[in-house]
Amino acid sequence: MIEVKKIKKQFEKVNKKGKNTKFYAVNNISFEANDGEIIGILGPNGAGKTTLLRIIGGIMTPTSGEVLYNNTPIKEKEIEIKKEIAYLSGNTKIYNSITPYELMEMCLSFYEIPKEKRKEKILKISKILEMDKFLYNRISKLSTGQVQRVNLARCMVHDPKYYILDEATSGLDIISSQIILDFIKEEKKKGKTTIYSTHYMEEAENICDRVYLINEGKIIMSGTPKEIKKKTKTTNLRDSFFKIIGGSYEK
Amino acid sequence: MKSKINLVLKKELREVFRDKKSLAMMVLVPLLIPFLVIGISALFNFEINTSPDDFNKIGFSYEFDFVQKDMAKYYNLDYVVGNEKSLKRLYEQEKIDLYIIKKDNTYEINYDENNERSAQTVYLAEKFLNAYKKYLQEDLLKNNNIESSNVLDIINISYKTMNEKENNFYVNYVTSYAFLFVIMAITVSATYPATDATAGEKERGTLETLLTFPIRSKDIIIGKFLSVSITSIITGLLSFGLALLSLYYSNRWFPIYKDLNILPNLTTTIITISIIILYSFLISGLCIAVASRAKSFKEAQSALTPLTFICFFPGMIADMVNLKTTNLVALIPFINHIQIYNDVNSGNINILHIILMFTSVIIFVSLVLYYIIKQYKSEKILFTD
Numbered sequence: 207m208i209e210v211k212k213i214k215k216q217f218e219k220v221n222k223k224g225k226n227t228k229f230y231a232v233n234n235i236s237f238e239a240n241d242g243e244i245i246g247i248l249g250p251n252g253a254g255k256t257t258l259l260r261i262i263g264g265i266m267t268p269t270s271g272e273v274l275y276n277n278t279p280i281k282e283k284e285i286e287i288k289k290e291i292a293y294l295s296g297n298t299k300i301y302n303s304i305t306p307y308e309l310m311e312m313c314l315s316f317y318e319i320p321k322e323k324r325k326e327k328i329l330k331i332s333k334i335l336e337m338d339k340f341l342y343n344r345i346s347k348l349s350t351g352q353v354q355r356v357n358l359a360r361c362m363v364h365d366p367k368y369y370i371l372d373e374a375t376s377g378l379d380i381i382s383s384q385i386i387l388d389f390i391k392e393e394k395k396k397g398k399t400t401i402y403s404t405h406y407m408e409e410a411e412n413i414c415d416r417v418y419l420i421n422e423g424k425i426i427m428s429g430t431p432k433e434i435k436k437k438t439k440t441t442n443l444r445d446s447f448f449k450i451i452g453g454s455y456e457k
Numbered sequence: 458m459k460s461k462i463n464l465v466l467k468k469e470l471r472e473v474f475r476d477k478k479s480l481a482m483m484v485l486v487p488l489l490i491p492f493l494v495i496g497i498s499a500l501f502n503f504e505i506n507t508s509p510d511d512f513n514k515i516g517f518s519y520e521f522d523f524v525q526k527d528m529a530k531y532y533n534l535d536y537v538v539g540n541e542k543s544l545k546r547l548y549e550q551e552k553i554d555l556y557i558i559k560k561d562n563t564y565e566i567n568y569d570e571n572n573e574r575s576a577q578t579v580y581l582a583e584k585f586l587n588a589y590k591k592y593l594q595e596d597l598l599k600n601n602n603i604e605s606s607n608v609l610d611i612i613n614i615s616y617k618t619m620n621e622k623e624n625n626f627y628v629n630y631v632t633s634y635a636f637l638f639v640i641m642a643i644t645v646s647a648t649y650p651a652t653d654a655t656a657g658e659k660e661r662g663t664l665e666t667l668l669t670f671p672i673r674s675k676d677i678i679i680g681k682f683l684s685v686s687i688t689s690i691i692t693g694l695l696s697f698g699l700a701l702l703s704l705y706y707s708n709r710w711f712p713i714y715k716d717l718n719i720l721p722n723l724t725t726t727i728i729t730i731s732i733i734i735l736y737s738f739l740i741s742g743l744c745i746a747v748a749s750r751a752k753s754f755k756e757a758q759s760a761l762t763p764l765t766f767i768c769f770f771p772g773m774i775a776d777m778v779n780l781k782t783t784n785l786v787a788l789i790p791f792i793n794h795i796q797i798y799n800d801v802n803s804g805n806i807n808i809l810h811i812i813l814m815f816t817s818v819i820i821f822v823s824l825v826l827y828y829i830i831k832q833y834k835s836e837k838i839l840f841t842d
Contacts, residue, residue, distance in 0.1 A: 265668040284671075285671045285672075285673065286671070288670065293669035295665070298666040300663065301468075301472065303471070303476060312468055316461060360666075361669070
């Protein structure tokens, strides 16, 4: 289980007058993600999704609040907890000069997986994500969709408990997106927890158990896709979002 | 907790050895060294061998007596006689290198120190006039029944070389510059992998990927530092090997090094290799420290350009002004390695200075690594967005 408790993240930016001003990219966000759940974090660009997921993934430190994995704060056992996490975002790129096989081999060594078990794990994930045809080609020679599949493979090859996926299907073709979504659904069946951020509302509606709509660093609505549609009296999450955002602007 | 330095190092080295630009920097820069070392030797050789015969065209404002004619022949003087005006014109037409005007008992050498030919010919003119002066002095003493050697050679001056290598200007110059080129090659070649491993990785988005792994930032930094150091050491050793080869062939090809051994002995070679390794660690740490603050590859390259100059100019200037190596100098980075190399190369091995240099480098590298590890905890440094 992942618990996000009152997370705040403050940054500085330079205003029009050239002075440094402080603002909250994430402002007092709390939620829980139970085992076997897929949690959707939805919001427009700049809403604070990436910062929130970076904090959950342990690559950024919150200004206040804490993230717990099975009741253990990540800052206390960062390295141990990171071994259980698969973190993927649009910003996490992979090394071009190596092959997908070499990349996954390297990742498994970072996760301290014994050498004799690595090949088996690589071939298994390669089969699931249909990477057999380009497993030994240099990553620089692969298409965008293939690269994103390799990226997904590198973060899940060690069989993690938690998936933190930030815009994982962004910029992908339909086939590659579907492969990733199917994989997440399969992992859910195994009891794995996924926190999934996207601005594709249809995608979230399709795979998420619960969603958190965030804007300007704050949760503006949460619930199952069904509950949100009911609350906003809409037929899809996209319309719900526009209705809530519009409402908040009117306010 | 198991250290993952070796895994990060393996990853970084694989990237360096698969990147054509990094490989080119590592190998191509040292290849320039033979051209520079052999080029300097060839230039010295040319100057030495051409000066006596070539810079000998002198104009005189007076007619020679038979003694001067004999001397002119002896000194291989290519002379002309004319008045001041005509001699000046001949100089302007570059038909003579300088001219001598006789006024009563004064012989005035007219030359231009900015003109290399003219400046070189002054030595011959002085030799010629001093020889003629000596002849007149001897003649005068003889006419007064005085033994000339009792007056003119009242004391004798002789020279004895204590260290053949140290006292040979050309050997000192060429070996000192060969080492400086090695230092320059290490500096230039360290900048690319350092930039690529820090700002480059940030720009490509792979740094964020690396941060998602269960690796401590200390392990990431030390792994990166070691990979840049290893590539710098490879460049340094390759450069040093090529410098030795160039010195060996210069020794064989150019008569200025005749009867001399310009190659360093085993002790000097071992100490030089140690200095190269130490310098590689120092420059790698500094390059990573500077490049890791940059947000892009281009920004890092701009920031590193001044560093490459700072790294060898202090040593070069210290060499030019003949700075003496003291305990304090042995502690100053970027000066100590050139000073100690020059001392060792001229046969003055001071163990205390070498220990001080080692200590200084270890302290500086530790401070630099501490600074980078601290930087890698700052989100401003890690994330470009």
